[in-house]
Amino acid sequence: MSEVEPKKSKIEVLKEQSIGLRGSIVEELADPATDQVADGTTKLLKFHGTYQQDDRDLRKSRRKEGLGKAYSFMVRNRIPGGKITAAQILGELDIADELGNGTMRITTRQSIQLHGVVKGNLWDVIHRINEIKLSTKSACGDVTRNVCCCPAPLRHNGLRDQLQDLADKIAVHVQPTTKAYHEIWVKDPDTGEKEQVVGPPEEAEPDPIYGKTYLPRKFKIALALCDDNCIDIYDNDLGLLGVTEGDNLIGFNILAGGGMGTTPSKKQCFPALAKRLTFVETEHLLPIITAIILVQRDFGNRADRSQARMKYLINNLGVPAFRQKVEEYLPQAEAICGIAEGTVPRPLPEPHAADVSGHNDHMGWHEQGDGKWFLGLPIENGRVKDEGPLQLKACFRELFSGHISNARLTMQQNIILCDIEPDQRGQIETILAKHGVVRIEQISNARRFAFACPALPTCGLAVTESERALPGVIDEIEAELESLGLADEQFTIRMTGCPNGCARPYNADIGLVGRSVIGKTGEGRYTVFLGGNLLGNQMAEIYKDQVPRTELLATLRPTFIHFKENREPGESFGNFCHRVGVEALGQIAEAVAE
Structure with missing residues (x-):
């Protein structure tokens, strides 16, 4: 007798039949008869970094006028570690002004969201984001989302530079292999036309990490140091807590199963902090990450999305059994990472005694350790706009048009202005004051x-x-x-x-x-x-x-x-x-x- 196929939610079937997240996205975006896309397509578009929404403030008035909902899209960037250049900030502001609702929002995962993008502008928005060398690929959806880490450009001991470098490497490693994103949103460099010149393949590209149906639910990774948990390490599906001896990064405590979402009406749903799983040396980080993702891929709940996050899998199995599953998947993970089987020590050791011990939001003026300074600016709820005496968008345009070369976005929806020469400090403060932008010393701790x-x-x-x-x-x-x-x-x-x-x-x-x-x-x-x-x-x-x-x-x-x-x-x-x-x-x- 054949085994009964496991029950799948509708979204699981949709992903499986999407040919690598392509579905009918191209056809529906090209249809001028409607300002929205079908429900199934909204689910696939999330993997490409965008959500279909509507303005709920207008629902009642539009109903009275016999109109439907005022649909638009939110577009989210994927910005590992929150690192962003002046040109990219200015580019995002231009896109927001020309094709969005005129505002830009810094998110709680070190990225940028643009709101109010109508369907006819969606391709241009995502394409232009790619032109400024950013991306929205896998910023949403059932994949590993933006990889976060401490954004502070402190260079006195190199520890944070190591974290940022690892965040970049992890982000590249966990990207889906499907070419759908490039086909749909990037122009062909030879023809100058939108992609889809040849048409989609008959089968999705093989993906050694995600397979055909990707993960059961979203997956979040972040890196932090024990004395500076500015990125809420315990809130992530996978928290990588750097353990140091002096100025040396000796490895990471692996924290697994954090997640804040819940459904109060369902007793089996709950928010959770990650559990301390094991300790690994830095060179073994990619294979252990891969093995954990593979376990979640194969054993996470695909029938009930309210139970699909990895926190529920760990809760059901228990930490010892989950750790054993990770060990079982290490040979496959090592093969994916291109290293010899047995490279990662088995059995996995207990976590190092080190744990989070401090918090720093990196606001205000700080020396970087290389002769330059950085300035952490508080942005209330991350919203960048010009309104009344606060002309934050105009301030950004002036700052990033010659004064500031790069910045970092924080998990608290703030921004850090980097690489400021000592003699620039007065000029920067003058620009901020001119635009009504407050510094951290000018607001209460409650607001901070x-x-x-x-x-x-x-x-x-x-x-x-x-x-x-x-x-x-x-x-x-x-x-x-x-x-x-x-x-x-x-x-x-x-x-x-x-x-x-x-x-x-x-x-x-x-x-x-x-x-x-x-x-x-x-x-x-x-x-x-x-x-x-x-x-x-x-x-x-x-x-x-x-x-x-x-x-x-x-x-x-x-x-x-x-x-x-x-x-x-x-x-x-x-x-x-x-x-x-x-x-x-x-x-x-x-x-x-x-």
Whole structure:
């Protein structure tokens, strides 16, 4: 009797039949009769770096006019380590102005998103991104997405340069082999025409890492150092935590199974921090990464996408069994990497004792260690635009048109201006002031360590406001902290418009997660999480659920007061909440209210 074929979700069948992610993308983009693409094509377009969305602010008015949704696309870049040149920044701004909604957004994974791209402009946007030597390939979809690492250009000991170099090598290694992206989005250099001159192949190109159906779900990789966890290493499917002895990088602790997304209505869904799996020397990094991806490829859940992330596979197997599977796949991984079988030591050792011990957002002025300086600039929620007195886009155009040669994007949606000569500092500060751009010294700590996902009006998953709501929430919180004498405290506040956790709220000191909307008023209700921390190695817990936006400060105020009166020396707000526990914090809040 033949074995019963495993159950597959519709997306799995779609990927398998797409001929290497080609599907009918070309035909649908060329169809002038509609401003949207079919649902199946939207799933394939994600692998090419773009999501179909609509402006939800316009839905009601358009319905009254008898019109359908106002469709457009979000286009996301893949920028390993957040490294970007001045020409690329200017190119992105030009594309946003000419073919998007005029804004550019720095993401929580060191990349750039452009919004408001209509279907007729989509090919030109992605093509022009490639012309400035960036790419959107595998920025989304069920593959390894943008590889992140510490962006600070600190060159005194070479450690971060090594991380950046490894991020580039990993990004190249884990790219899908399909030529579909080049065929669809890049012009033929000989004919000057759009690709597809010969037409798609009958079969997809062999892909030794991803196979025909790629991964069951998205996969995120990041690199960090123990004393500087600025990229939230424990939030990734695969965290590579550099272990050092003095100024020498001796290897990496491999952390596996992090992920922030969840579905509250499903008890089997949960956010998770990565588990400490093993330690490997630097030269064995690519084969261990490959083996872990292969295990997720072959054993991840392909029937239920809500259970498809690697955190669920590890939860179901347990760390010892998962480690054994990785060992079983090492020969295949070594072959893919072109090295002799047995090169990676077996059995895999236990992790090194080293763990995350510090956090630095790299904001403000810093010496690079090579005679030059860098300046970390806070960008509220990553949105680059000109609005009122803040002319951030115009400031970028002036800075990157001769003053700044390159930059780095951070996981906190900020930007680092690099390689600044000492005598340029005054000139840079003058340009910033002229455009109303604040430096880190001019904002509160509450705002400094806060960020939000885009949410409404473009994200189709959003339940509540996030990017547009958080600045007002911070206004209230920073005033309260100032009145309590807590303005100097450093802690994270992160807001999302839904439980999917794009802004990583579940390991923040304070996480505000969109839950529902109140009737006709449209006011958002949020789940308030407390107890994470800046280090990112501690999960927050639900403190209050279904809190109206207008009651967020009143909900948090008793915890701030209790923290001020009962903290231990040097204890952070999140660690205090974790020690006391959300149940006790709730009882205290009730007593205060009575």
